[in-house]
Structures are given as C-alpha cells and as structure tokens.
Amino acid sequence: MDRAQVDAKIRELAAPFNKKGVTITEETTFANDLEFDSLTVMDFVAEIEDEFDIIISMNQQAEIENYGQLVDAVTKLQAN
Amino acid sequence: MSEGIIQPDQPETIEGEGSDLFSKFDDVIALREGLLASGQEDPFNLVMEKVLSPTRAICNGRDTILLGTYNYMGMTFDPDVVEAGKQALADFGSGTTGSRVLNGTYQGHKEVEQALMDFYGMDHAMVFSTGYQANLGIISTIAGKGDYVILDIDSHASIWDGCAMGNAEVVPFKHNDIEAMEKRLRRIPEGAGKLVVLEGVYSMLGDVAPLKEMVAIAKKYGAMVLVDEAHSMGFIGENGRGVVETAGVMDDVDFIIGTFSKSVGTVGGFCVSNHPKFEIMRLVCRPYVFTASLPPSVVATAETSIRKLMHGSNKRAHLWENSRNLHKGLKDLGFTLGTDEPQSAIIAVIMPDLEKGAAMWEALIKGGLYVNLARPPATPANMTLLRCSLCAEHSEEEVGEILSIFEQAGKEVGII
Numbered sequence: 001m002d003r004a005q006v007d008a009k010i011r012e013l014a015a016p017f018n019k020k021g022v023t024i025t026e027e028t029t030f031a032n033d034l035e036f037d038s039l040t041v042m043d044f045v046a047e048i049e050d051e052f053d054i055i056i057s058m059n060q061q062a063e064i065e066n067y068g069q070l071v072d073a074v075t076k077l078q079a080n
Numbered sequence: 081m082s083e084g085i086i087q088p089d090q091p092e093t094i095e096g097e098g099s100d101l102f103s104k105f106d107d108v109i110a111l112r113e114g115l116l117a118s119g120q121e122d123p124f125n126l127v128m129e130k131v132l133s134p135t136r137a138i139c140n141g142r143d144t145i146l147l148g149t150y151n152y153m154g155m156t157f158d159p160d161v162v163e164a165g166k167q168a169l170a171d172f173g174s175g176t177t178g179s180r181v182l183n184g185t186y187q188g189h190k191e192v193e194q195a196l197m198d199f200y201g202m203d204h205a206m207v208f209s210t211g212y213q214a215n216l217g218i219i220s221t222i223a224g225k226g227d228y229v230i231l232d233i234d235s236h237a238s239i240w241d242g243c244a245m246g247n248a249e250v251v252p253f254k255h256n257d258i259e260a261m262e263k264r265l266r267r268i269p270e271g272a273g274k275l276v277v278l279e280g281v282y283s284m285l286g287d288v289a290p291l292k293e294m295v296a297i298a299k300k301y302g303a304m305v306l307v308d309e310a311h312s313m314g315f316i317g318e319n320g321r322g323v324v325e326t327a328g329v330m331d332d333v334d335f336i337i338g339t340f341s342k343s344v345g346t347v348g349g350f351c352v353s354n355h356p357k358f359e360i361m362r363l364v365c366r367p368y369v370f371t372a373s374l375p376p377s378v379v380a381t382a383e384t385s386i387r388k389l390m391h392g393s394n395k396r397a398h399l400w401e402n403s404r405n406l407h408k409g410l411k412d413l414g415f416t417l418g419t420d421e422p423q424s425a426i427i428a429v430i431m432p433d434l435e436k437g438a439a440m441w442e443a444l445i446k447g448g449l450y451v452n453l454a455r456p457p458a459t460p461a462n463m464t465l466l467r468c469s470l471c472a473e474h475s476e477e478e479v480g481e482i483l484s485i486f487e488q489a490g491k492e493v494g495i496i
Contacts, residue, residue, distance in 0.1 A: 039461060042233055046260065049263075049267070050263065053267060055251055055267045057228070057249040058252065060249075
C-alpha cells in the first residue's frame with residue numbers, strides 16, 4: 001500500500017473515534033486536537049494494528065504526535 | 081554577580097514567571113484542592129493512630145474496621161511472626177546497612193529465600209527490598225533493548241516502570257483478552273526476545289487472568305512468561321501458590337513475582353524461578369544490587385509467615401467465605417461491582433463518578449469503615465472505585481457490620 005492508500009484507510013478507522021468531528025490534517029495532534037485519552041489511543045492503535053497486521057509498540061507511539069507522523073509510521077511498518 | 085559588565089547576570093524579565101518544574105502538577109493540585117474544599121476528609125492522608133489487630137485500627141480518632149489493607153491472611157499480629165521479628169531484632173540488630181551483594185546478606189535472608197523455594201516448590205528465590213523493586217528489577221534486567229514485552233494494559237505501575245527502565249519494545253494488549261494477546265505475539269519479528277507479563281489477580285477490579293489459555297499461547301510463540309501473584313499468594317490455590325496453581329501452569333511459567341506486603345504481612349518483594357541461570361540475576365539486576373537489603377527482623381517475620389501460610393488451608397477457606405458473603409451482600413444492596421462473581425479477596429465497588437466516590441468514602445470512614453478510594457488514572461476505563469480487600473481474620477459478624485455501614489452510607493450519598 002502506498003502512503004495515500006494508508007492515509008485513506010487510517011482516516012476511515014479514525015472516524016468513529018473522532019467524536020467532535022475535528023477536520024483531520026497532517027498536523028492534527030491526537031492528544032490536543034482530537035483529545036484522545038489513553039484508552040482511546042489503545043483502541044485506535046489496536047484497530048490500525050489489526051488492519052495492517054503490524055505492531056506499533058508504545059515506544060513507537062511515543063514518537064507519534066500528529067496524524068501525518070502516524071501515516072508515515074504505518075506506511076513504513078506495513079511495507080516491511 | 082560578575083563585575084564590570086553592563087548587563088546583569090540574569091535577564092531582567094523572567095519568561096514564564098510563576099511557573100517552574102512543578103507547574104506540570106497544577107492540574108492534580110487543583111483537582112485535590114477542589115475535592116477538599118467541600119469539607120471532604122482527605123482520602124489520601126489517613127493516619128492510623130493505633131492498630132488494634134489485622135482488621136481494626138483507630139483512624140483519624142475513630143474505631144475503624146479495616147477493609148482496604150491487603151492484609152489477606154491477617155499475619156501482621158500472628159504471635160509466632162511477631163516473636164520471630166523480636167528475636168531477630170535482638171540477635172541481628174535493626175538493619176543491615178548494605179546491599180545483598182556486599183554486607184547485606186544475613187542468615188535470615190538465605191532462610192526466607194529457602195522458605196520461598198519450599199513454598200513454591202521452585203529451584204531459585206531472590207528477595208528484593210519491595211515488591212515494586214522485584215518487578216522493576218526482573219523485567220528491566222531480562223527484557224532489554226530490542227526485546228519485546230507483551231503485557232496486559234491494566235498492569236501495575238511497577239511492571240510499566242520495569243518496561244520503561246529496560247528499554248524493551250512495549251506491546252500492551254486489551255485487559256484479559258486472549259485473542260488480542262495472541263495477535264500481538266504472532267506479529268513480533270522472528271528471533272526477537274519475548275517476555276509475556278501477566279498478573280494472577282488484577283488489583284483494581286479483583287478479577288483473575290485466564291492464565292491456562294494465556295500461558296499456553298505464550299509458550300506456543302516461544303515467549304518467556306512472568307506472572308505477578310502479589311494479590312493471590314497465600315490465598316488462591318490449594319497451597320496458596322496463586323492463580324498459576326489453580327490454572328495448573330506452575331511448570332510453564334518462568335518467573336513468579338510476589339510481595340511480602342500483602343498476605344505475608346510485612347514488606348519486601350521476591351522472584352522465584354526454575355531457570356538454570358537464574359542466580360546471575362543477583363549480579364546484573366540493578367534494583368537488587370544498588371539498594372540496602374531488608375532488615376533482619378523483616379526477613380525473620382516473612383520467613384515465619386510464609387512457612388505458616390503453607391498450612392493455612394482453613395484460613396483460606398474462611399477468606400473465601402468472607403469474599404462470597406461480602407460480594408453477595410453488596411450486590412443484594414444494589415451496588416455495582418467490578419466482577420459478577422467473587423474471584424479473589426478484592427471486591428471493587430464501582431462509583432458513578434469521583435465526587436460521589438469521595439463522598440461515599442467519607443461516609444464509610446465516618447461510619448467506621450476503611451476502604452481504598454481508587455481513581456483515574458490508576459483505574460481501568462477511568463472508573464472511580466471503592467476497593468475492598470478482605471482478611472481471613474474478618475469474622476462473619478464483621479462482614480455483616482461492614483454491609484450495614486455500606487448500606488447506610490450508600491443511602492446517605494444516594495447511590496443505592
């Protein structure tokens with residue numbers, strides 16, 4: 001899958017968690033803009049992991065602050 | 081101040097005045113102040129002026145039933161245990177003033193480790209100064225950079241901190257979800273070191289892990305397994321060895337972590353294992369090496385208590401009775417509980433919110449009952465809980481008394 005396809009898929013997965021209907025851009029942050037708490041993060045990450053059959057460890061999650069970084073990370077992980 | 085320079089040493093306007101390294105705690109300070117401003121008695125600042133028995137104390141001036149001390153087997157006032165401590169204090173002094181690997185290993189430390197090997201029927205036992213340090217030390221030492229730790233999302237802080245200290249890749253899975261655990265194990269790169277960390281009893285809701293299934297899956301994927309049995313030792317299993325014993329997986333787990341601060345009735349932590357190379361831990365595990373060992377009186381009380389717990393089947397049976405009675409009683413009164421059936425000696429009563437939870441806690445303490453108030457972020461799903469931990473020394477009548485205090489407080493606060 002290329003980056004655009006990964007982006008589209010993650011957008012789809014993020015929709016149910018985006019309770020306030022925030023417009024998601026590359027710079028949208030999970031903690032501040034989307035107000036994800038730790039439980040939401042866990043469920044959201046689990047959905048992505050299952051969809052792409054990858055692991056995003058907590059260590060990797062700590063490096064991801066905004067949406068663009070997430071798409072980059074998943075694009076890279078699923079290519080391996 | 082430097083001389084001969086036109087500018088002062090310090091910039092004249094200080095950016096972010098009024099803020100310093102403590103500013104990050106402002107939210108917690110505000111939350112706490114808000115809670116106490118309503119005249120609420122501070123749930124996190126209780127003082128026990130006098131402890132009368134494993135189940136009774138004078139708290140903030142009131143005679144109080146203790147239902148939140150994890151003193152499951154009531155060993156803290158056992159005459160043999162107390163006597164052993166006194167004797168060791170007289171014979172070996174008040175402290176070791178040294179690390180286990182230097183001058184801090186006394187006869188008593190070897191004896192308590194032998195008692196643990198006998199208790200669990202395992203080849204090796206290593207005693208730490210606290211249970212927190214046992215998890216911190218073992219996990220951080222065996223799972224290093226490039227290794228993977230697969231753990232339940234509701235794991236205790238000491239487990240998380242062990243993961244962080246060891247720099248391993250941390251992969252959490254949904255609480256007690258066998259399938260979620262397997263999926264993650266399956267995706268770990270081939271050849272990577274894997275450690276699965278589970279708890280026998282999870283202390284927040286008092287629920288038990290499906291260890292039989294989980295340990296089998298961990299083994300299938302070639303992972304080592306560590307089980308924290310802090311909340312089950314002495315009570316769960318025919319010999320009190322924990323959920324691993326009931327689940328029949330004693331031989332399949334690589335490490336059992338436990339504590340002396342609950343059923344054993346003093347302080348300290350340990351790890352038991354059958355791994356042939358286990359003894360090297362004593363030299364490479366930093367939270368074991370770089371701290372003073374337990375005082376002689378503590379290891380003496382622990383050893384005596386552990387040996388007595390081996391023969392504690394009557395007490396175990398009574399504690400189960402207490403757990404069933406309290407669970408049923410609270411359920412009948414209309415409280416929402418953490419588990420449908422009693423699974424351990426912890427019964428968690430779920431509160432609608434923090435405010436009601438704090439009010440309920442206060443009504444209970446004023447009625448003469450101490451329980452733990454647990455609140456986010458320590459709790460799963462951001463719940464506010466009143467955590468009750470039963471003791472084998474609670475009498476049937478006391479459980480009845482506990483229920484009537486709960487009933488009155490619940491009505492007062494409007495929860496039932």
